Amino acid sequence: MMESPILLVEDNPDDIALMLHALKSNRINTPVMIAEDGEQALQQLYGEQHNKHRQIPALILLDLNLPKLNGLEVLRQLRANDSTRLVPVVVLTSSLEQSDRLQAYQSGANSYIRKPVDFDEFVTVAQQLGHYWLGLNQPAIDT
Secondary structure (H helix, E strand, O other), X not given: OOOOOEEEEOOOHHHHHHHXXXXXXXXXXXXXXXXXXXXXXXXXXXXXXXXXXXXXXXXXXXOOOOOOOOHHHHHHHHHHOOOOOOOOEEEEEOOOOXXXXXXXXXXXXXXXEEOOOOHHHHHHHHHHHHHHHHHHOOOOOOO
């Protein structure tokens, strides 16, 4: 059986490359699916073409500022769907707005993390995310 992936929902190519590099440099070898906007994320999770080979992610890393469908709306839809309701969602965003943080938690986020600007800090955050969510955390359901 294939290992459940991480779903990275991020529209910034630099942040995608940085996260992939940070995961790799921390020896987090979990497969990573990438969605570059909110609609693409939902299509990957629920679209007809993915139903036969669909895997529910072990973890979703979700940016808030996404084109087409923003991260908060994606989060609400994740929580409204039985197949993704219990998947851990970490909001990983540049927003420092308290209203964004409050709305994310009210919509069902499991964690809210400000994206570090510094490369070394970003690598450390990726290491801690992987260690906690993919190692220490006991998920509600096995994926």
